Amino acid sequence: xxxxxxxxxxxxxxxxxxxxxxxxxxxxxxxxxxxxxxxxxxxxxxxxxxxxxxxxxxxxxxxxxxxxxxxxxxxxxxxxxxxxxxxxxxxxxxxxxxxxxxxxxxxxxxxxxxxxxxxxxxxxxxxxxxxxxxxxxxxxxxxxxxxxxxxxxxxxxxxxxxxxxxxxxxxxxxxxxxxxxxxxxxxxxxxxxxxxxxxxxxxxxxxxxxxxxxxxxxxxxxxxxxxxxxxxxxxxxxxxxxxxxxxxxxxxxxxxxxxxxxxxxxxxxxxxxxxxxxxxxxxxxxxxxxxxxxxxxxxxxxxxxxxxxxxxxxxxxxxxxxxxxxxxxxxxxxxxxxxxxxxxxxxxxxxxxxxxxxxxxxxxxxxxxxxxxxxxxxxxxxxxxxxxxxxxxxxxxxxxxxxxxxxxxxxxxxxxxxxxxxxxxxxxx
Numbered sequence: 001x002x003x004x005x006x007x008x009x010x011x012x013x014x015x016x017x018x019x020x021x022x023x024x025x026x027x028x029x030x031x032x033x034x035x036x037x038x039x040x041x042x043x044x045x046x047x048x049x050x051x052x053x054x055x056x057x058x059x060x061x062x063x064x065x066x067x068x069x070x071x072x073x074x075x076x077x078x079x080x081x082x083x084x085x086x087x088x089x090x091x092x093x094x095x096x097x098x099x100x101x102x103x104x105x106x107x108x109x110x111x112x113x114x115x116x117x118x119x120x121x122x123x124x125x126x127x128x129x130x131x132x133x134x135x136x137x138x139x140x141x142x143x144x145x146x147x148x149x150x151x152x153x154x155x156x157x158x159x160x161x162x163x164x165x166x167x168x169x170x171x172x173x174x175x176x177x178x179x180x181x182x183x184x185x186x187x188x189x190x191x192x193x194x195x196x197x198x199x200x201x202x203x204x205x206x207x208x209x210x211x212x213x214x215x216x217x218x219x220x221x222x223x224x225x226x227x228x229x230x231x232x233x234x235x236x237x238x239x240x241x242x243x244x245x246x247x248x249x250x251x252x253x254x255x256x257x258x259x260x261x262x263x264x265x266x267x268x269x270x271x272x273x274x275x276x277x278x279x280x281x282x283x284x285x286x287x288x289x290x291x292x293x294x295x296x297x298x299x300x301x302x303x304x305x306x307x308x309x310x311x312x313x314x315x316x317x318x319x320x321x322x323x324x325x326x327x328x329x330x331x332x333x334x335x336x337x338x339x340x341x342x343x344x345x346x347x348x349x350x351x352x353x354x355x356x357x358x359x360x361x362x363x364x365x366x367x368x369x370x371x372x373x374x375x376x377x378x379x380x381x382x383x384x385x386x387x388x389x390x391x392x393x394x395x396x397x398x399x400x401x402x403x404x405x406x407x408x409x410x411x412x413x414x415x416x417x418x419x420x421x422x423x424x425x426x427x428x429x
Contacts (some may be wrong), residue, residue: 047360049125057093057351057360058100059084060120061129061343062113063153065105068230068257069131071283071336076129076153077103078331079318079340085328086321087344093351106131108230110138121146126365128347129153129340133202136165147362149350149369151343155278156206157428161389166346166369168339169381170395172203172278174423175302176210176251177217178398179276181420182300183249184218187274195223195247197238197262199230199254207253207278210426217422223247228258235265243271252277259283263291272298279304284334287403287410295403300414302398305338305380308408314345314378333408342380349375382417396423 049058061080063073084101092098104120106113113135117127130136131153143150143164150165157171170178184190196211198204208225215222223245226238239262242250250273254262259281266273275298282301286292306312308319318341322331331337353368354360372386374393385393397417404412 047125047364048122048362050360054098055092055096056098056100057125058102058123059126059128059347060102060104060124061151061340062104062106062116062120062127062135063129063131064108065103067107069108069255071256071285071334072280073103073106073108073131074330075332075334075336076131076340076343078326078329079337079342080128080344081329081340082318082321082325082331082337083341083344083348085325086317087348093348094355097351097355099347099351101128106135108132108135110135114139114142117142121148125360125362126347126350126369127151129343133206137202140165147366149362149365151346153339153343154203156202157394157426158206160392160394160428163370163389164366166386167394168342168346168384169304170302170398170423171210171428172206172253173210173213173426173428174394174396175278175398176207176253177214177423177426178418178420179278179300179302179400180211180214180220180249180251181218181422182398182400182415182418183274183276184220185420186415189249189274190220192248193221193223193246194249194251195242195245196225196251197228197242197254197258198225199258200227201230203255203280204253207251209428211251211253213426214422217425218420228254228262230255230257232258233261235261236269238262239265239269239271242273243269248273250275252281255280256283256286259286260289260291263294267291267294275299276301278302279335282335282403282411284332284409284411287405287407292403292405292410296405300400300402301411303401303411304335305342306399306416307401307411307413308333308338310379312379314342314380317378318380335409335411338380342377345377345380346372346375346386 065073084099088098126149129151133154133156152165152167155172157173159165159167198207226241349372350369353371374385382395397419400415401411402414
């Protein structure tokens with residue numbers, strides 16, 4: 001195995017990761033086979049991740065806990081920990097099964113995540129969170145081989161029909177379509193030039209797909225796309241490209257790691273535009289940073305959840321759990337903390353169904369995930385239909401927020417559950 005890794009070490013990360021997945025699937029090096037993983041029957045006590053003597057389910061999240069996306073990964077992990085701490089204090093799943101939760105650092109890197117997943121998969125009944133569209137796409141064949149159920153921290157519309165992956169909320173494409181429609185129809189930019197800034201990866205492609213569909217469907221003018229990399233530190237070329245193209249609306253399909261540099265460059269070059277982006281472009285720390293004044297005037301973002309002080313039942317429960325367990329989890333008020341808490345709600349529902357079915361095998365967990373049905377996140381997220389993959393239903397609305405430093409997360413609602421008929425016409429490939 002070590003010789004194989006040495007041979008492929010110099011290959012590009014995604015190619016290397018794919019090669020490692022293939023090698024693990026064929027050779028079983030460092031992996032648990034599908035049959036030994038309990039994917040087809042077997043006693044509860046023999047099921048990976050379930051400890052019959054302590055009546056404990058083990059679940060792990062694989063998230064970026066270091067690097068440029070650490071603020072998102074650590075917040076999601078904190079939200080999950082808060083939920084499971086509160087759940088265990090009440091007796092656990094169905095009042096008697098505790099949940100042992102851990103978070104592993106993916107570094108937002110497929111090359112790191114592939115062997116990491118291989119190491120931990122035999123110790124968990126499911127993966128409670130996995131962030132990164134490129135990482136998810138790389139590992140997707142292995143999830144099928146292992147019959148592993150995975151809560152996907154990706155809004156990719158292409159995941160809706162994937163049996164082993166559980167997405168949440170409105171898709172990336174839906175959000176970009178709705179954001180473009182809002183800019184055109186509500187902010188008066190119908191005749192202006194729309195452009196995009198997107199990462200040169202799978203996440204960027206999802207955003208570009210949404211933008212291009214919106215431009216065509218809504219009859220908008222498109223200028224240019226400016227590509228960014230996770231490793232970029234100088235964003236002057238991208239901003240100059242947007243400025244030269246006369247871009248008046250910028251659809252932002254990047255992550256929090258690029259935003260400060262992009263906005264700083266925009267301020268330096270005197271570039272004024274309406275920026276529209278999804279939740280992964282915003283971090284609460286931005287509201288108290290030097291870029292806050294520009295963001296307040298120029299950015300609208302689609303939030304994963306709702307505002308922190310929302311009266312929805314799920315948010316009331318989250319705030320209570322946050323007050324009790326948030327310090328131990330090093331939690332902050334963040335939409336990503338909300339997302340992690342919502343992941344915990346879904347995991348509990350899946351495990352409750354597995355308990356009702358009296359089947360904790362990998363096949364049993366997968367079956368339970370498809371029996372959750374129209375799941376109510378208590379208002380933290382829109383309802384999502386977790387049925388057989390070909391019958392799943394995702395929301396088609398987007399809640400849009402503006403930067404407001406006086407609010408708990410630095411955001412205030414601009415438009416809740418905004419939607420356009422164009423979003424319902426998009427079909428992910």
